[in-house]
Amino acid sequence: MEAVAIDTVWVAVAGCLVLFMQAGFATLEVGFSRMKNAGAVMAKVLINLSFAFFAFWAIGYALAFGDGNDFVGATGWFIDLGNPDGVESLSYTGVSEEIKFFFQATFAAVTLAIVWGSMLDRVAFRAYLPFAIAFVGVIYPIVVHWQWGGGWLLKNGFQDFAGAGVVHVCGATAALAGALIVGPRIGKYRDGRSIPIPGHSMPLAILGVLILWFGWQGFNAGSWFAAVDQDIGRVLVVTNLSGAAGVIGGLIMSRVLLGTMDIGMMGNGAVAGLGAAAGASGFVDPWAGAIIGLSAGMLMVVLVIVVDRLRVDDPIGAVAGHGGGGFVGLIGTGLFANAAGVEALGGREGLLVGGTAEQLGWQLIGFGAIFGFTFVTTAIVFFAIEKTIGLRASEDVEIQGLDIAEHGMFGYPEQFIEVFGASSDDAIPGISSPSGTSTNER
Amino acid sequence: MEAVAIDTVWVAVAGCLVLFMQAGFATLEVGFSRMKNAGAVMAKVLINLSFAFFAFWAIGYALAFGDGNDFVGATGWFIDLGNPDGVESLSYTGVSEEIKFFFQATFAAVTLAIVWGSMLDRVAFRAYLPFAIAFVGVIYPIVVHWQWGGGWLLKNGFQDFAGAGVVHVCGATAALAGALIVGPRIGKYRDGRSIPIPGHSMPLAILGVLILWFGWQGFNAGSWFAAVDQDIGRVLVVTNLSGAAGVIGGLIMSRVLLGTMDIGMMGNGAVAGLGAAAGASGFVDPWAGAIIGLSAGMLMVVLVIVVDRLRVDDPIGAVAGHGGGGFVGLIGTGLFANAAGVEALGGREGLLVGGTAEQLGWQLIGFGAIFGFTFVTTAIVFFAIEKTIGLRASEDVEIQGLDIAEHGMFGYPEQFIEVFGASSDDAIPGISSPSGTSTNER
Amino acid sequence: MEAVAIDTVWVAVAGCLVLFMQAGFATLEVGFSRMKNAGAVMAKVLINLSFAFFAFWAIGYALAFGDGNDFVGATGWFIDLGNPDGVESLSYTGVSEEIKFFFQATFAAVTLAIVWGSMLDRVAFRAYLPFAIAFVGVIYPIVVHWQWGGGWLLKNGFQDFAGAGVVHVCGATAALAGALIVGPRIGKYRDGRSIPIPGHSMPLAILGVLILWFGWQGFNAGSWFAAVDQDIGRVLVVTNLSGAAGVIGGLIMSRVLLGTMDIGMMGNGAVAGLGAAAGASGFVDPWAGAIIGLSAGMLMVVLVIVVDRLRVDDPIGAVAGHGGGGFVGLIGTGLFANAAGVEALGGREGLLVGGTAEQLGWQLIGFGAIFGFTFVTTAIVFFAIEKTIGLRASEDVEIQGLDIAEHGMFGYPEQFIEVFGASSDDAIPGISSPSGTSTNER
Amino acid sequence: MKKIEAYIRHEALETIRERLAAMGLPSMSVSEVKGSGRQKGFTESYRGSRTTIFLRPKLKLEIAVNDDDVERVTDVILEESHTGQPGDGKIFVLGIEQTVRVRTGERGPVVLEAHSEG
Amino acid sequence: MKKIEAYIRHEALETIRERLAAMGLPSMSVSEVKGSGRQKGFTESYRGSRTTIFLRPKLKLEIAVNDDDVERVTDVILEESHTGQPGDGKIFVLGIEQTVRVRTGERGPVVLEAHSEG
Amino acid sequence: MKKIEAYIRHEALETIRERLAAMGLPSMSVSEVKGSGRQKGFTESYRGSRTTIFLRPKLKLEIAVNDDDVERVTDVILEESHTGQPGDGKIFVLGIEQTVRVRTGERGPVVLEAHSEG
Ligand SMILES: Nc1ncnc2c1ncn2[C@@H]1O[C@H](COP(=O)(O)OP(=O)(O)O)[C@@H](O)[C@H]1O
Numbered sequence A, B, C: 001m002e003a004v005a006i007d008t009v010w011v012a013v014a015g016c017l018v019l020f021m022q023a024g025f026a027t028l029e030v031g032f033s034r035m036k037n038a039g040a041v042m043a044k045v046l047i048n049l050s051f052a053f054f055a056f057w058a059i060g061y062a063l064a065f066g067d068g069n070d071f072v073g074a075t076g077w078f079i080d081l082g083n084p085d086g087v088e089s090l091s092y093t094g095v096s097e098e099i100k101f102f103f104q105a106t107f108a109a110v111t112l113a114i115v116w117g118s119m120l121d122r123v124a125f126r127a128y129l130p131f132a133i134a135f136v137g138v139i140y141p142i143v144v145h146w147q148w149g150g151g152w153l154l155k156n157g158f159q160d161f162a163g164a165g166v167v168h169v170c171g172a173t174a175a176l177a178g179a180l181i182v183g184p185r186i187g188k189y190r191d192g193r194s195i196p197i198p199g200h201s202m203p204l205a206i207l208g209v210l211i212l213w214f215g216w217q218g219f220n221a222g223s224w225f226a227a228v229d230q231d232i233g234r235v236l237v238v239t240n241l242s243g244a245a246g247v248i249g250g251l252i253m254s255r256v257l258l259g260t261m262d263i264g265m266m267g268n269g270a271v272a273g274l275g276a277a278a279g280a281s282g283f284v285d286p287w288a289g290a291i292i293g294l295s296a297g298m299l300m301v302v303l304v305i306v307v308d309r310l311r312v313d314d315p316i317g318a319v320a321g322h323g324g325g326g327f328v329g330l331i332g333t334g335l336f337a338n339a340a341g342v343e344a345l346g347g348r349e350g351l352l353v354g355g356t357a358e359q360l361g362w363q364l365i366g367f368g369a370i371f372g373f374t375f376v377t378t379a380i381v382f383f384a385i386e387k388t389i390g391l392r393a394s395e396d397v398e399i400q401g402l403d404i405a406e407h408g409m410f411g412y413p414e415q416f417i418e419v420f421g422a423s424s425d426d427a428i429p430g431i432s433s434p435s436g437t438s439t440n441e442r
Numbered sequence D, E, F: 001m002k003k004i005e006a007y008i009r010h011e012a013l014e015t016i017r018e019r020l021a022a023m024g025l026p027s028m029s030v031s032e033v034k035g036s037g038r039q040k041g042f043t044e045s046y047r048g049s050r051t052t053i054f055l056r057p058k059l060k061l062e063i064a065v066n067d068d069d070v071e072r073v074t075d076v077i078l079e080e081s082h083t084g085q086p087g088d089g090k091i092f093v094l095g096i097e098q099t100v101r102v103r104t105g106e107r108g109p110v111v112l113e114a115h116s117e118g
């Protein structure tokens, strides 16, 4: 009884920390956005968090954790409090069904937030609802089911402690598909060159990274779903060494490859290192965490460059940060997973600590499966949205800025000298004007 | 012993989260303030937090929770650590008197913060001390005593789990009285029209909402004052579904009634939904939480319009958000309270889940009593302050901005091209000038 | 077993809160920085946090807590998970070695962050690595060892619950040495006068204070290293009353001595009060906490003026806030420590609550020892850095701003009208320019 | 063709623009400047150091008009900006030698003719 | 010597600067103004109150040139700023009586002569 | 009456204002512009993409004076802004046809007469 209460407190606190990561995504993204889209970014984060809770509650949780087959679950719709046993896949922890849902719903919201990060400054607001339903309701839950829902990946010993693959690779893959389909911002690639379109506030961006870092403690260390008899200290140490090493890795590669000490790259390095730790922190020793984080931060910089060379416009580095970090976390687990971790969590020891290559192989298969499935399904969804209601804001809206064009207001109203006129209640804000049309004008 | 330690940890953490809501109020309010008042808003939040701790410690806690009559308590001044039993009204929980005080003091600070939200951009700094003493020291504690202190509302079965009425309606009512007495900002209502005076930063405003959302987890789920044997998971799920539904409700009504997807309305929707959950989250099922939150978000938009039509200038929507949300939380509890909640917390089941109308009636009576008592008493206090030391900043100060006029400095100093002159130590900053007067000038 | 789990959860949560203080330092410092250095501040916080984790992991933790002599420890390098007993000095708590390290590493990072606060706007990025190694790796751990590592201060009954001396005085002393050696910002002192060089954002600065306030709950109340049988409620109450009193003390003295209600002074008052509580909160009653906080807030203002008169340019008041606060916390403990605190934590009762002057004497000796040792050692390190790789950014870099000059980018890119030209991949960002030199130009 | 440059208080802009628009002259450019003049500076204080700021924010209006309109535009600005306090501002009239409308390439006085708004 | 003042759309600046630099005239000063003219305002809405903003952000170019260069500079601005939509902006040419280069103290037309960039 | 427009480095403003005020000419308007000229641009880099910024921040002073004061005001600006490095800026003098003080309605040279500060 008391043990359950301890676990409950820990998982509840951890879930709150993961929930707070939304504030981190919001500030990180708004910092990397243009000023004219600053309000729209915040609105996006709020509404997607809201949609995520509902989509995961109604169907996502059941597909992810419900009793079903190796591919998908099918019990626990709307949590199903009528069933005293709850979903079987999470029965290893004594906390209540609601706590399980709460913690997992915050993960679903994180995954969804990752997706939209790559598509800043140009997505139409109307696209959020259908995508949230498809992604948080169906696609992400299926990926979850394969592993944490007791599906085929888990059965084959694929290891992913807190979601390097399930959350970060999955989110980053969807971010890649989305950025490909939505296309680059106007003016990003010209005459074969990549033009910097810097965000408007590094302070907000890095505040976002620090909020994420804070929230990530709950993300990783909460993933035991327990505090009694589980080594949350190990997870915390690995997480922070990996995150710290990610910053250093990002800095080194930025200096070496780009010739600058890019501030955003240091922030992204933290994201990559912490994302890598999501996979490895339950399995590896602190020193391995440091190596994993360093590799993640370094790979991330390379990936940013590669993504840019491929003319995929990802203003925030979501693909490189979460995707690169998640990938390294999966591989690192396959290389460094130790006996204690494997005993507690399953799978096999890593190649470099006395294991066989089999685990590494399954890590690669898991990565490939998550990447492939997510890429294809989200590409279809994005494509369908684009062809029906439209995924991308019109050129006019993009040039004017999403704030005034979509929300009828400015994110930083006092950046404008205001001369007020008669309020005209028949006008549609930001789109038509009191007399005449104001399309595509500044 | 260990059970108490678990409860202590949970309540301590929850109290920290509620304390952190101050950062949420600060960023939310500063975002909705004019740039020239940005520093003053931050100073306000800091000083009111400080006053709240002292006023609640010295007298508020005793009046609220002390042993007394149905109307007010009278033991526990300065916490009274000499009394090993502590106050009777909170004896149901085993945590220490200090933990009880800490958790409740953070609530008092939240309630005070709500009040001043409606009066941005025009209150004189000197008004904060007397109001804090009157409100956190006396008025709010009396309201608390009626319910959580074992007073007449509790005895009649009025239900208010975490303070939809006690905190949010009470704070919003005082905010309404204050905004009425202090009057609208210069230029807000002209020629019978309401002129938008937008705040200066939507990113800060919505960051504030996200911080509040985070803190609200502790606000609601901590209100069990325990973690052992209490269903904190249920509270968390209801809270988040209600908050998420509030965002959606705010968006829908903003689109329908105003023709825009107002960013502030989405943020306020979250506040309304989370505030409603403060009342209902201990009593209702998740689905009911969703309905309550949606209603709260929708009602909030209507109230914003009504308040504005009444020429009450509430730049942040405190009255509509907290008041509307709190109201819906109380009514929603009267409609949807289920057997489990009632068993744990008292009162009767809600009308729509098999209860009688009696509970709904008491919910309305409780709302009316809190509203009426708070409105009359705070109106008297605001009026007395206005007639003595002055509640409202002078017109000159308001036009110059509170930052330079009251604090002698700018909130965003680099918005100004500085040409430094001789420092003149005899000058009073921002008010008189080195030679001559600078009243009412820009 | 369960008791350990409870303690683990509490200390883990507290450590997360302390970790989050980095976001507080970042926003506080960036708010008090010039706009042209805003990005560099954020980069600084990220990289120092990263270096701190590594330096403390590799050697700091062993020197601080390892088994050794009265002066320094020598076991537990890289945490040393092979040793099942862990370091002896922390064996009083049952939590795992990793949790101990995690919690203490966040303290080390806080101390390092304090140091650099006094040197905003003019430090070269390259100086961070060597200083972090010397300070977090060696200097700070030695100070820690004297007290928490079981060294000579502890043995003589010096009392310092959560680090008023070990963290705040130590950090502030290094900040003083650094500010002295690096010298004032260009233009700060002219014609014998001190010219205000205000930061660029009070909203960010005070948001930082509120984040710190939140994190400080974990800093102080987590320092029991336990939740079972320890009075974390007392610590929370003392901490918050002291912080609140600090704000009020800062406000009063600002009004009296400076004639203004300085916003930064109110924020610094909170820092001073909370820092004082770090020393006293385990030992004193709430009323004593209030006195201590008030004194700390008041002394801080005096120290800000004194430091400025000494022509030491500390843009953020780190020396006055953390140093003054820490000092008052140590003295206050010597005056007000009560029997319960002494029984739980050691030392002797305070002078004013029936103790002898001996404790007060040891508090002064402890303060002097920490101040002297830290000042001399960090001065040597800063001096060595200045003479070798250089501590201070060049005049050109300082005038241009660290952001563009050191990081090749702007912290607020859209403050500039951008006219893009051909990207020239051979240019070194921000330093040389495509054709010709851009030294010392705007 | 003349260019009227007026340095005024922020408060005056709205009615000036309304009245000019009603006269068929809605065209102008507005920017923020910091001005010093007879109006005094004000004192700023941070952490005890104190300084006097001699520049106060003003709006600068730039309005190109045909010669015939100079007087009535100047009068509108004068009337709406006047408070009688130091800091009311100044108006300068400069000569314009050539004017071009970018949209049409038209040149000369025709570009500055009064027109109905919209 | 003439001063060309042009109020244009932001989008046009980059190519204008490139073409003028290629002509040996990279010198100019740019600022943000808010302009009203034939182009319509737009509606802003906060919490249900609504207002029309009549001023739209424009860039103001100030380019001092010698008399011979006025036409070709004007032409470049015209060509690059022209979209045919209201809001394209206007160009004004004013006379300059004296010009000084601060770096050298030189005065007169020599200061404004075309030169190679850098 | 002349209008002096000077594009200078930020650092020079303080002493210029002090010296002019001492001469009884504290009146001026100041704004931020971005300028390009002989001074080189600088390179900005974000996440590996790189660009050259050709516009550097400068201050623009606008000072209306009577004809007699043009030389001495120009000299003050020249002396205080001069560093000898590219980017020192330029000074232009334009004619003013009419001047009005809004506070009093006064017109002509009297408006620009030197006066003691305050
Ligand atoms: N000679 C001038 N040159 C340029 N701008 C001026 C001049 N005189 C006044 N201004 C502008 O007008 C504003 C108001 O001037 P001020 O001298 O305070 O008004 P007045 O003397 O008419 O009472 C100043 O802040 C400045 O922007």
Ligand SMILES: Nc1ncnc2c1ncn2[C@@H]1O[C@H](COP(=O)(O)OP(=O)(O)O)[C@@H](O)[C@H]1O
Pocket (backbone or CB within 6 Å): D027, D028, D029, D030, D062, D063, D064, D065, D101, D102, D103, D112, E007, E008, E033, E034, E035, E036, E037, E038, E039, E056, E058, E085, E086, E087, E088, E089, E090
């Ligand atoms: N008479 C004028 N005086 C000053 N600025 C003007 C004037 N006319 C136009 N402008 C500037 O030019 C911009 C574009 O003018 P607008 O009238 O919309 O273009 P057009 O009439 O050529 O289509 C305006 O926003 C304003 O900044």
Ligand SMILES: Nc1ncnc2c1ncn2[C@@H]1O[C@H](COP(=O)(O)OP(=O)(O)O)[C@@H](O)[C@H]1O
Pocket (backbone or CB within 6 Å): E027, E028, E029, E030, E062, E063, E064, E065, E101, E102, E103, E104, E112, F007, F008, F033, F034, F035, F036, F037, F038, F039, F056, F058, F085, F086, F087, F088, F089, F090
């Ligand atoms: N012809 C011009 N027209 C408008 N502004 C100019 C002109 N020439 C220079 N400027 C302004 O002066 C600033 C400094 O000019 P720059 O050419 O670098 O100085 P110099 O050639 O005297 O060394 C520029 O940034 C610009 O703001």
